[in-house]
Amino acid sequence: MPDHRRLSLAAGVLYLLTFVTSIxxxxxxxxxxxxxxxxxxxxxxTGAVLEIVLAVSCIGTAVVLAPVVRRVSEVAALGFVAARTTEAALILVGVATVLTLSALRVAGAAADDPSAELLVEAHRWAFLLGPGLIPAINALCLAPALYRGRLVPRAIPIVGMIGIPLLLASATATVFGVFEQTSPLAAAAAAPIALWELSLGLWLTFAGFRNTAVDALV
Structure with a gap:
């Protein structure tokens, strides 16, 4: 198996693992x-353990894709690693808040306890700034590079590029209180990025990078 196929298979499995753990x-x-x-x-x-695996998987996708993506754009490869690492860090902040909140609840804190309410808000913002926003930055780094390099069918990165402004606009609207993070509008705005990541994960797992495209980048 060529090295680039091993890398694409690892990246695809890790992408799919992010769905298996996050939902x-x-x-x-x-x-x-x-x-x-x-x-x-x-x-x-159990959710905390799943999210720790999610955070590691996020970083893993960037690390294994970087050697191939850097042949198209070193800036894109480095940016993708940085964005995925930031996303993972915010996921772990969310994990810390829910574990602390759980400990408070076990100790007898009421739902309206100020400390509990603060932790709920902290988790909400960590989720918004992490999995709710950073995937648009991930796509901004990765999708154009995959499109230019023709490493996967161009329809896949096109979906990602369509989703970038939608997710950025949705996250901004949520920050300013236009609608809630869990509203139907927010879900619709996030759908293209979710579809891009899922389709990329499936393609990389079962098909891999196009051999002719990889050879052209050498």
């Missing part, structure tokens, strides 16, 4: 963040 983690946090009845700490701990 269940978000669901597991709902009882704690909603502030209802005192939650069992086990789902929160």
């Amino acid at each position: 269940p983690a978000a669901a597991l946090y709902v009882p704690l963040l909603a502030g209802g009845a005192h939650p069992d700490p086990s789902p929160t701990a």
Whole structure:
């Protein structure tokens, strides 16, 4: 197996792993963040482990793609690694807040306790600035490079480039209170970036980079 195929396979699997970990983690946090009845700490701990794996997977996608992407643009490759690392750091900030909140709830803190409310808000902002915003920066670095290098079908990075301004506008609107992070508008704005990452993960896993495109970059 050529080196670039190993790298694309690793990147694809890691991309798919980000979906496998992030979606269940978000669901597991709902009882704690909603502030209802005192939650069992086990789902929160499970979600935290999933998000730690998510953070490592985020960095992994950039590290394994960088050797190929840098042949198209070294700036894009470095930018992608930096953006993915920032996203992972914000994910871990979110993990720290939910684990602290869970500990407070186990200790008997009420949902309306000021410390608990502060931690819920901290998690909300960490999520917005991390998985809610940085994927647009990731796409800004990676999608044009993949498009120019013809490393994957051009329709895939085009979807990513369409999603960049939509996600940036949605995150900005959320910061200014135009709509909530969980609103239908926010979900619609995030859909193209989610589709770009999913389609890229599937393509890299099952097809890999185009051999002729990789050879042309040598």
